[in-house]
Amino acid sequence: MLRMVGAVPHGLALQEIADSLGLAKSTAHGILATLKHVGMVEQDRRTGRYRLPGGPASSRLTGEIDPHLLRSYAMNWTDSLAAHAGEAVLIGVLADTDVEVVHHVFSPDGTRQRLVFGKRFPAHATALGKVLLAFAGWRVPREGGHWLPRYTSRTVVDPEQLHRESLDIRARGHAVAVGELQPDIASVAAPVRAPGGICVGAVAAAGPLDRVCPDGRRPRADLVEQVVATGHAVSGQLEREA
Amino acid sequence: MTDSLVAAIDQGTTSTRCLLFDRAGRMVSMAQTEHRQHYPRPGWVEHDAIEVWRNVQRVVPRALRQSGATPSQVAALGLANQRETTVVWDPRDGTPYARAITWQDTRTSALVAALRRGPHAETFRRVSGLSPAPYFAGPRVRWLLDNVPGLRDRAEEGNALFGTMDSWLVWNLTGGPDGGLHVTDVTNASRTMLMDLRTLTWAPELLATLDIPPAMLPEIRGNADLGTSCRTLLPGVEIGAVLGDQQAALFGQTCFDAGEAKCTYGTGAFLLMNVGQHVVDSAEGLLPTVAYQLPGEVATYAVEGSIAMAGSLVQWLRDSLQMIDSAPEIETLARSVPDNGGCYVVPAFSGLFAPRWRPDARGVIVGLTSYVDKGHVARAVLEATAWQTRDVVDAVNRGSGLGLRRLKVDGGMTSNYLLMQCLADVLDVPVERPMVTETVSLGAAYLAGLAVGFWADLQDLRKNWHLAARWEPEMSAARRAREQVEWGRAVERAYGWSPE
Numbered sequence: 199m200l201r202m203v204g205a206v207p208h209g210l211a212l213q214e215i216a217d218s219l220g221l222a223k224s225t226a227h228g229i230l231a232t233l234k235h236v237g238m239v240e241q242d243r244r245t246g247r248y249r250l251p252g253g254p255a256s257s258r259l260t261g262e263i264d265p266h267l268l269r270s271y272a273m274n275w276t277d278s279l280a281a282h283a284g285e286a287v288l289i290g291v292l293a294d295t296d297v298e299v300v301h302h303v304f305s306p307d308g309t310r311q312r313l314v315f316g317k318r319f320p321a322h323a324t325a326l327g328k329v330l331l332a333f334a335g336w337r338v339p340r341e342g343g344h345w346l347p348r349y350t351s352r353t354v355v356d357p358e359q360l361h362r363e364s365l366d367i368r369a370r371g372h373a374v375a376v377g378e379l380q381p382d383i384a385s386v387a388a389p390v391r392a393p394g395g396i397c398v399g400a401v402a403a404a405g406p407l408d409r410v411c412p413d414g415r416r417p418r419a420d421l422v423e424q425v426v427a428t429g430h431a432v433s434g435q436l437e438r439e440a
Numbered sequence: 441m442t443d444s445l446v447a448a449i450d451q452g453t454t455s456t457r458c459l460l461f462d463r464a465g466r467m468v469s470m471a472q473t474e475h476r477q478h479y480p481r482p483g484w485v486e487h488d489a490i491e492v493w494r495n496v497q498r499v500v501p502r503a504l505r506q507s508g509a510t511p512s513q514v515a516a517l518g519l520a521n522q523r524e525t526t527v528v529w530d531p532r533d534g535t536p537y538a539r540a541i542t543w544q545d546t547r548t549s550a551l552v553a554a555l556r557r558g559p560h561a562e563t564f565r566r567v568s569g570l571s572p573a574p575y576f577a578g579p580r581v582r583w584l585l586d587n588v589p590g591l592r593d594r595a596e597e598g599n600a601l602f603g604t605m606d607s608w609l610v611w612n613l614t615g616g617p618d619g620g621l622h623v624t625d626v627t628n629a630s631r632t633m634l635m636d637l638r639t640l641t642w643a644p645e646l647l648a649t650l651d652i653p654p655a656m657l658p659e660i661r662g663n664a665d666l667g668t669s670c671r672t673l674l675p676g677v678e679i680g681a682v683l684g685d686q687q688a689a690l691f692g693q694t695c696f697d698a699g700e701a702k703c704t705y706g707t708g709a710f711l712l713m714n715v716g717q718h719v720v721d722s723a724e725g726l727l728p729t730v731a732y733q734l735p736g737e738v739a740t741y742a743v744e745g746s747i748a749m750a751g752s753l754v755q756w757l758r759d760s761l762q763m764i765d766s767a768p769e770i771e772t773l774a775r776s777v778p779d780n781g782g783c784y785v786v787p788a789f790s791g792l793f794a795p796r797w798r799p800d801a802r803g804v805i806v807g808l809t810s811y812v813d814k815g816h817v818a819r820a821v822l823e824a825t826a827w828q829t830r831d832v833v834d835a836v837n838r839g840s841g842l843g844l845r846r847l848k849v850d851g852g853m854t855s856n857y858l859l860m861q862c863l864a865d866v867l868d869v870p871v872e873r874p875m876v877t878e879t880v881s882l883g884a885a886y887l888a889g890l891a892v893g894f895w896a897d898l899q900d901l902r903k904n905w906h907l908a909a910r911w912e913p914e915m916s917a918a919r920r921a922r923e924q925v926e927w928g929r930a931v932e933r934a935y936g937w938s939p940e
Contacts, residue, residue, distance in 0.1 A: 266768040269768065269855050269857075302909065
């Protein structure tokens, strides 16, 4: 929907959007209301048409950015996050229903690590992926009791639950995955937005569960704060370089 | 909270920056301002030294403000600078006699050509370690003495001081006309062509050959031996260290042992290897230079090999060929193909630098067939940077007798993962990127912090070095050998193209 709205500089009417996507008008309206609420689309007061915030120029960057360009803009910020948070840092973009890692900074904890680049992870089991799903407005299909693959006892496999979590992630501005892909790894992620507000990637800090979540359930508050701040900083860099 | 930070000034070719670091060597804040490049004639590149000093005065308070720190929290100041850039000024009021002549400026070509033909070329090489080249500061001083009316008289009266950018800034920081200290450090002095590389003092015979009045020269000191404090900007803060930018990067990468090397990939690329306490001669087309000298210790030396075009070749692809919108997108293009398709690019746009030193070479693209598309050219462009590094590394290994076991990298191009993998593949050693890529500033900060006891010793600094990424060689030995032959053949095609 965002891609379609972004492709038309002067915006689209509700009926046009609903028709093009084969949605009921009320469904399309509900989604647009949510997108509007989180600032990802805006509505022209005079014409009532929906468009991306930031005017026609932003349509250049709807949901996709060259991953290598993203990495070069992000590198100083992600290095700083890894140094201060003491955890590995990853940047991911959405690739089908996976998240693809386009940048990796090792944790400074002295352990031997291997560069994770180009590797894909299931989006619903990682913080990076959950941010991307949530902010891309994706809704995992819920066809006849179709469950998502399970990796650990904590993997969210119910699409409905994932959807509820997505709404939560959009409201909070960050996602968390605690032992959902590998039982002993936890991660926190925040969106990276292009000018206009579209989420083009996500940045995450990931590490041993007991270090990321001292209470075993929730990530430490300072880490969440640092990850979200890094997401903002990289977004700011994209804005400046645009 | 007192003495919790070290400040670094990186006075570079295009900009002046101030960075603050904490005890763990992490960057706390950064402020940056660019200065104007003046191109008054073809081959001339100048900076306004006054503008540069003003920019220093701007960025330091800005970096402090950003971090919320006060000058009293700054334990020391380290200064790293663009090397070989030459300033001559009047100590009575701090007015430069001319704009600073930068390291890229080639106006001394004729002067240097005459020196090379004359009887003294070998003396320069033997004493300063450097064969005369327009790259170094000494001939620029002579050019100024010959071309600025009245300057020679002023110099002989003691009313004209020479310095590289470090001297100019330290003089201003320590009071300027009001008792400013006129000093330089061993690394900057080693790039003048005027210093005896072994005794680390000005060489009278070289000064006489270039007819430079000794009265205008700064005093040479160790990198962390200035023993002086700022009188302005950060009043009372000790100027803990001064060193040239590439040496600062070597130090910031904690290459403290012989055999450790770093390469900085910017517009060009600069590879320096620590070779220990002895000068390694320049027989392999590399420059011997001082790496650093710690208080009370003998100097540690390095060999340096520079590559003229690295990032600038990618910029050429972007600006002149318009094959990409932004430099990082070369990676996307290069990854659209699995290999170079037989295409090689030799970027000898203004000849080849180390270790080949062929001013007669010009750029070539070879191996073109109908099969080759822009993806292959993009790949060949990245591979050219990797193979040029290999050429320098081979020369460094031969010259020093030390084998490179891993290469530490920094600079903007380290965000290009394909290039980093390609480097590991052609060098056949792991390539490592540190977590703080601002290694120039970090090196200046490290040395300054050492000088004042903020950090205890080199071991303390090593603990701060963290690996951010590492690329392992993946190419087969057979393929590497084949590609090296092809690269060598491509380079031969570049030789002799320029009629000069």
